[in-house]
Amino acid sequence: MSRTWRFGDDVNTDEIIPGRYNLTIDPTELAQHAFCEVRPEFPQQVAPGDVLLGGRNFGCGSSREHAPIALKGTGIRCVVAESFARIFFRNAVNVGLAIMICPDAASIPDDAELSVDFEAGVIRDERTGVEYRAEPMPAFVRAIIAAEGIVPFLREHDLDELL
Amino acid sequence: MGTLVEEILTRRVGRPVAAGEMLIVDVDFMMSHDNTTPLAIGAFEAIGKPIRHPERVVFHFDHAYPAPNIQAAANQKLIRDFARAQGIRNLFAQGICHQVMFEEGFVAPGRVIMGADSHTNTYGAFGCLAAGFGSSELGVSWVSGRTWLRVPETIRVELTGELPFGVYAKDVMLEVAATLGMGGATYMAVEFGGPFIDALPMPDRIIFANMSTELGAKCGLLAADATTERFLEQHTKAEGPFARLAPVDPDYARVVHLDVSALTPRVACHPRVDTVRPLTELEGMPIDQVFIGTCTNGRFEDMVLAASILRGKQVDPYTRTIVTPASRAVHDRMIREGLVEVFHAAGAVVTGTGCGACIGRHGGVLAPGEKAFTTMNRNFVGRMGSAEAEIYLGSPAAAAATALAGHVADPRPLLAALAAAAAAAAAAPAVLDPEAVR
Numbered sequence: 390m391s392r393t394w395r396f397g398d399d400v401n402t403d404e405i406i407p408g409r410y411n412l413t414i415d416p417t418e419l420a421q422h423a424f425c426e427v428r429p430e431f432p433q434q435v436a437p438g439d440v441l442l443g444g445r446n447f448g449c450g451s452s453r454e455h456a457p458i459a460l461k462g463t464g465i466r467c468v469v470a471e472s473f474a475r476i477f478f479r480n481a482v483n484v485g486l487a488i489m490i491c492p493d494a495a496s497i498p499d500d501a502e503l504s505v506d507f508e509a510g511v512i513r514d515e516r517t518g519v520e521y522r523a524e525p526m527p528a529f530v531r532a533i534i535a536a537e538g539i540v541p542f543l544r545e546h547d548l549d550e551l552l
Numbered sequence: 553m554g555t556l557v558e559e560i561l562t563r564r565v566g567r568p569v570a571a572g573e574m575l576i577v578d579v580d581f582m583m584s585h586d587n588t589t590p591l592a593i594g595a596f597e598a599i600g601k602p603i604r605h606p607e608r609v610v611f612h613f614d615h616a617y618p619a620p621n622i623q624a625a626a627n628q629k630l631i632r633d634f635a636r637a638q639g640i641r642n643l644f645a646q647g648i649c650h651q652v653m654f655e656e657g658f659v660a661p662g663r664v665i666m667g668a669d670s671h672t673n674t675y676g677a678f679g680c681l682a683a684g685f686g687s688s689e690l691g692v693s694w695v696s697g698r699t700w701l702r703v704p705e706t707i708r709v710e711l712t713g714e715l716p717f718g719v720y721a722k723d724v725m726l727e728v729a730a731t732l733g734m735g736g737a738t739y740m741a742v743e744f745g746g747p748f749i750d751a752l753p754m755p756d757r758i759i760f761a762n763m764s765t766e767l768g769a770k771c772g773l774l775a776a777d778a779t780t781e782r783f784l785e786q787h788t789k790a791e792g793p794f795a796r797l798a799p800v801d802p803d804y805a806r807v808v809h810l811d812v813s814a815l816t817p818r819v820a821c822h823p824r825v826d827t828v829r830p831l832t833e834l835e836g837m838p839i840d841q842v843f844i845g846t847c848t849n850g851r852f853e854d855m856v857l858a859a860s861i862l863r864g865k866q867v868d869p870y871t872r873t874i875v876t877p878a879s880r881a882v883h884d885r886m887i888r889e890g891l892v893e894v895f896h897a898a899g900a901v902v903t904g905t906g907c908g909a910c911i912g913r914h915g916g917v918l919a920p921g922e923k924a925f926t927t928m929n930r931n932f933v934g935r936m937g938s939a940e941a942e943i944y945l946g947s948p949a950a951a952a953a954t955a956l957a958g959h960v961a962d963p964r965p966l967l968a969a970l971a972a973a974a975a976a977a978a979a980a981p982a983v984l985d986p987e988a989v990r
Contacts, residue, residue: 446738452686475739475770476686482700483689527574529700539692543599548576548696 391438391466394431395499400443401450402477406459414455416462423459437464440503442494444470448477457481467505469494469512469523482530485538491523507531555706555802556773557741560662560681563797571705571805580663581608582693585649586624587615587911588668589631592691603638604697610642610658611635612649615907620914647879647905650674650762650847655881657789661776662797666693670765671847671929677754677761678784679776679797684765704770705805706741707732709760711748713813717971718964720857721756722849722927722947724748724810725763726818730828731808738768740805748812749774754783755853762848763929766825775799817950817962822923822942823933831950834960840922841872842955843909843936844948849927850878850905852885854948859891861952861966862898868958873900874916876908900955912937925954 410422424431441460447470448456457480460468467487471494481488489505491512497503501514510525526534529551536542554562554570561569564577584592589611596603603609611631619625635643644652650671653659661679665672668690675682685699693699709728715721732742744760757774764772774780775798784790817831844850844858855877867873875895877883883905886892895902909916910928918924918941926936931943944960953963 446735449735449738454686454688472739475768478702478739479689480686483686483692524572529576530574533700539689540595540598543601543692543695548698548700551576 393440393442393499393501395442398444399446399449402453402456403450405456411455414458416458419455419459420462423463435463439465441465441468442497445472447473449474452476454480454484457484457486461486482533483539485534487534489523491521493521497521553800556743556775556799557681557704557706559797561703563662564664569703571703573703576698576700577664578698579666579693581610581658581665582690583610584668584690585612585614586628588687590627591687592668593634595688595691596694599695601695603694606639609640609694613645614648615911616913617645617906648847648907651878654788655879660790660794662795666699671762673765673772674762674847676771676773677758678780681771683771704739704741706743707737708743708804708807710746710809712746713748713811715812718967719815719817720947721759723815723818724812725759726820726828729766729825732767733826734824735768739770742767742769742772744774755851759848766930820931820945822931825930831962837960839871839925839954839959841924842951843874843916843924843926844951845876846910846928848929849948852882855886855891858948858952859894863894865898865956867899867955871955871958873955874909875900875902877905880905909936925951927951
């Protein structure tokens with residue numbers, strides 16, 4: 390059963406993955422240290438399919454791509470936040486980490502069991518049936534995320550196919 | 553219909569677009585420099601496809617050029633070898649990338665330009681969409697000639713009034729930074745306009761787009777007008793006709809009004825661009841190094857202003873004064889018009905062009921415990937070398953006055969004396985007639 394992990398505003402890339410672990414870009418290795426300083430139980434307990442809930446300006450700080458790669462390595466389904474720092478937002482899409490901008494992220498209960506419709510932009514608590522609106526994810530972003538990032542996508546395809 | 557960034561992107565994709573939409577857009581130029589190109593090459597090679605438009609790829613050598621060490625030399629060799637192999641002919645080693653981009657004609661209204669450098673925003677002063685991207689993303693864009701982006705919401709900064717004597721566009725931008733705060737425009741476009749901007753010459757307008765980066769903005773934009781077009785025609789290789797794009801019935805996320813009429817000289821204090829104080833509150837603080845230059849304030853007009861204050865005087869012997877032109881073209885003009893001699897005679901060192909001291913790698917690195925007063929755009933811890941050094945930001949006039957005093961000094965008394973001397977010279981007869989004097 391998937392669970393949620395709640396974080397506050399201004400979660401920075403140093404919290405997501407401390408700089409000293411940035412010697413690799415291997416997702417599995419980085420995932421073992423995700424949030425290890427501020428939430429030591431996270432790397433042990435996070436499970437594929439879990440959802441991260443953030444506040445405003447998630448992923449602020451340095452432009453390191455290691456941060457979204459580390460989160461992708463944990464196998465989480467998605468990061469839902471009120472807003473994302475610009476470079477984190479871009480890096481997340483480009484490394485294939487699913488993210489949703491949801492103005493009501495703060496009102497999602499901690500014990501929600503969430504399903505996410507990226508195309509429609511709907512996050513649903515399966516326990517209660519309550520739905521939360523998020524910005525829909527356009528087809529090209531879904532295609533890049535499905536390909537596990539923009540580099541693997543471009544190996545097989547062309548951006549023109551998505552126009 | 554929309555803000556300036558919406559108008560630019562509407563024209564680009566051929567249909568109306570609005571903030572929040574995600575688009576794939578054609579990119580006119582993809583810029584990187586000796587610091588970021590090697591990473592871009594790595595990402596490019598991971599894809600294993602050719603460069604779609606080699607003529608749109610532009611490489612600069614400015615961050616550490618000529619190479620100060622073996623590692624930089626090896627990186628630059630890698631870039632040159634790659635350019636040769638890929639048929640990339642736009643290689644420049646003649647100044648700070650952001651200055652050379654418009655001097656060489658890559659910048660024009662309505663264009664979309666990607667750069668692997670955070671101050672790529674600078675070109676927005678010419679009414680184009682220019683934004684900084686990660687290095688690996690840039691390498692990816694070489695393959696497609698396109699990028700994806702989210703149309704940003706816009707903060708309008710409406711500037712009115714006339715500057716008081718001895719106060720400059722840099723002081724206004726620092727006040728804007730104090731008002732919006734670092735990160736105050738994260739992921740947004742910042743559109744600068746109003747009567748103050750309309751009356752401003754291009755070199756001063758560039759400061760606003762350049763420092764929009766410090767607000768966290770994706771881009772900073774100023775609508776192109778007759779002033780923009782005249783500058784492009786006279787001072788760059790860009791060829792018209794130029795697009796005239798302006799906001800049309802815009803829907804802004806926020807509008808900030810600022811009247812500059814009562815502003816005084818400002819200083820951004822270490823280590824944040826938004827901790828801005830009146831210069832007079834810092835007067836007397838000893839300064840170890842003055843640095844005049846950068847993509848913010850290294851243009852010819854900045855040099856004229858600083859030289860007018862230093863002319864015929866001596867900088868403080870305990871304060872190093874470093875002057876770094878933004879490009880070789882600026883440097884050439886400084887030589888032609890005698891400014892280099894003025895700086896040398898005053899005891900300042902004029903270095904070759906480049907990013908120089910601003911990135912703390914060469915050309916003016918700070919020691920622990922030192923304080924620098926600079927015309928730069930940011931003052932993060934460790935930016936100019938030691939993490940135990942402090943960096944203060946102000947106008948070229950304030951920097952020059954500080955160089956003479958050896959401590960933070962108000963440029964206005966010096967400027968007033970210069971103005972009075974000029975007025976007296978203008979009033980006096982050109983040649984004194986001994987009879988008339990008697």
